[in-house]
Amino acid sequence: MEISKDHPRYRSLVTRERMSELVGKGVVASTGLIAHGRGEAFDYLLGERTVPAADDAARAAAAHLLEARRPVITINGNAAGLCAEGLISLASAIPARLEVNLFHRSPERIERVCRYLEGVGASELLGREQDSWLEGIASDRARCAADGIGSADVVLIPLEDGDRAAALAAAGKIVLAVDLNPLSRTAIAARVAVVDELTRAVPNIERHVLELRDRPEERRRLIAAFSNERNLEMMRKAMCETLHPKG
Numbered sequence: 001m002e003i004s005k006d007h008p009r010y011r012s013l014v015t016r017e018r019m020s021e022l023v024g025k026g027v028v029a030s031t032g033l034i035a036h037g038r039g040e041a042f043d044y045l046l047g048e049r050t051v052p053a054a055d056d057a058a059r060a061a062a063a064h065l066l067e068a069r070r071p072v073i074t075i076n077g078n079a080a081g082l083c084a085e086g087l088i089s090l091a092s093a094i095p096a097r098l099e100v101n102l103f104h105r106s107p108e109r110i111e112r113v114c115r116y117l118e119g120v121g122a123s124e125l126l127g128r129e130q131d132s133w134l135e136g137i138a139s140d141r142a143r144c145a146a147d148g149i150g151s152a153d154v155v156l157i158p159l160e161d162g163d164r165a166a167a168l169a170a171a172g173k174i175v176l177a178v179d180l181n182p183l184s185r186t187a188i189a190a191r192v193a194v195v196d197e198l199t200r201a202v203p204n205i206e207r208h209v210l211e212l213r214d215r216p217e218e219r220r221r222l223i224a225a226f227s228n229e230r231n232l233e234m235m236r237k238a239m240c241e242t243l244h245p246k247g
């Protein structure tokens with residue numbers, strides 16, 4: 001489909017086309033498109049920009065990633081489709097391991113998502129072998145890599161579902177989420193929820209990683225000062241202000 005560059009929703013339309021093509025290639029799950037739509041609706045309420053409170057959360061997330069002993073970034077189909085290069089670049093800046101971990105999983109789909117990521121430069125991906133289990137999840141979605149999520153102390157979960165976010169937190173891991181819905185179980189279960197669109201949030205977290213790399217004291221100060229509850233409250237307020245602009 002031809003999309004005119006001056007269409008006011010050009011970016012959103014191009015992304016939709018891409019995601020829909022990736023459904024055809026088996027990288028994005030068909031229900032992933034529905035999840036993407038929910039994200040778009042919340043992004044509309046943010047004016048499709050990174051608001052100051054979301055930037056604070058991105059900085060706190062960067063601090064945690066640098067303080068971690070074994071940081072892992074998980075990638076599902078939507079995260080791969082939206083932001084593969086950004087996630088690969090963030091992982092190498094920290095450095096962190098990347099683990100493919102799907103909601104709708106089959107060995108074939110895991111292989112397709114891994115190949116897709118390797119096609120745009122990922123190396124040493126985890127997730128083909130899932131030899132560990134998270135407690136508290138009944139289905140095979142509990143599976144993860146022992147070398148990755150299984151032994152991670154800090155996990156960044158872009159677009160993860162609420163059950164797994166809660167199970168990761170219950171396993172004692174520091175959970176960092178990127179999720180546009182400030183009401184979602186994922187955002188609430190996280191130590192730090194970055195309420196921002198993935199393709200804005202990921203390069204922003206990387207920028208903070210580079211800034212905080214040689215500033216351990218600043219990192220610890222940021223971590224101690226951050227309250228996810230307070231930040232989510234500010235994000236909900238930012239959305240309300242779009243709905244009810246002060247005259």
Ligand code: ATP
Pocket residue numbers: 034035036037038039040042082159160161162163178179180181183184185186187196197198199
């Ligand atoms: P809960 O966390 O309450 O269990 P959920 O996980 O069932 O909710 P889903 O619709 O499955 O919700 O997950 C999609 C989540 O990802 C939504 O909260 C949506 O706002 C968010 N999301 C979708 N696309 C993006 C995006 N591009 N950037 C950031 N967040 C996104």
Ligand code: MG
Pocket residue numbers: 159160161162179184185186187
């Ligand atoms: Mg969720």
